[in-house]
Amino acid sequence: xxxxADLYATQAPGAGGAALADRHWLRAHLDDPMVRVVxxxxxxxxxxxxxxxxxxxxxxYGDLKDADYRTVGSEAVQALLTRSGIGPDSTVVFYGxxxxxxxxLMRRYGHRDVRILDCxxxxxxxxxxxxxxxxxxxxxGTLVLDGEESGLRADQADVLGxxxxxxxxxxxxxxxxxPVGRVYYSASTxxxxxxxxxQPGGYALGAQAGEAAIRELVTDAGFTRFRRAAQTPFNxxxxxxx
Numbered sequence: 016x017x018x019x020a021d022l023y024a025t026q027a028p029g030a031g032g033a034a035l036a037d038r039h040w041l042r043a044h045l046d047d048p049m050v051r052v053v054x055x056x057x058x059x060x061x062x063x064x065x066x067x068x069x070x071x072x073x074x075x076y077g078d079l080k081d082a083d084y085r086t087v088g089s090e091a092v093q094a095l096l097t098r099s100g101i102g103p104d105s106t107v108v109f110y111g112x113x114x115x116x117x118x119x120l121m122r123r124y125g126h127r128d129v130r131i132l133d134c135x136x137x138x139x140x141x142x143x144x145x146x147x148x149x150x151x152x153x154x155x156g157t158l159v160l161d162g163e164e165s166g167l168r169a170d171q172a173d174v175l176g177x178x179x180x181x182x183x184x185x186x187x188x189x190x191x192x193x194p195v196g197r198v199y200y201s202a203s204t205x206x207x208x209x210x211x212x213x214q215p216g217g218y219a220l221g222a223q224a225g226e227a228a229i230r231e232l233v234t235d236a237g238f239t240r241f242r243r244a245a246q247t248p249f250n251x252x253x254x255x256x257x
Contacts, residue, residue: 036108036130042144044106045069051101051153054111054136055079067110067136068145071099071153073117092124093160100153101126108132110139123167124160176256178244179229183251186225195249199223229253 044050045068052070054062062072073079078095081087101107103126109117110132121129132139140146182199184191191200203222211219220228226243233241233255240256 033130035133036106038132038134038139038142038144041067041108041132045145049102049104050106050108051099051156052108052110053099053117055109055114055117056112061111061136063148063150065140065146065148066151067139068147069151069153070110071151073099075113075116079116079120086120089124089160089163092120096158096160097156099156101156101158103158104128105156105158106130110134110136119167123163125162125164126158176240176254177238179233179253179255181229181251181253182223183246183249184223184225186227188223190225191223196223226251226253 041050041052045052052067053073054066054070055073055075056062057075059072059074059077062070066072073095078091079087081091105126106128107117107121107126108130109115114131118129118131134142182203183195184199190196200222208219208222218232220232224232230241230253233253238255238257240254242254243251244254245252
């Protein structure tokens, strides 16, 4: 189990493992050639006003998103890393409006030593840490991308799903002969069954459809994943995914 100390950058640059960079640590490593600082924002306005000394800007709309608002591909990311002076052993510290975007993007391409500054840009300046207004111009970076880590990006099939909320029912009728089940049988017989029979599709599951019947219906509809997601004494919630 990680402790609070495990989250902070206290080891040497390039060591990896930490999620956050303590501002005192970063101040002590601003001149370290293995440390690169990146401000992530939706506009260059704040960066042009002032930024952490030595930091470069990643503009979300100008650098990280294409015209269709999709994350840019590997060629654009490679050019951005080269422009930012990032090498294979660099410790990259993100801050600004959307530092998590930068961290995710770097880890998506396999660079592990990526951290988020543990304070806002306003706190950095208010506490007297070094800042500048002139844009930083680091030497070209040498990190070469080598494919993506697919597990860090979800596609439509991973997030697309449906929740089916049904009255609580067992698969066997005898399991439904209780006070709640009797109420549901009465209501379903008068409402649900006639409504189901009046619709196209040919399915009418009866007054109380248990999990096995719902699973069969969902599978016939083309879904490949089905599970009971939650339950109460009155309802069952199923999750269905393509």
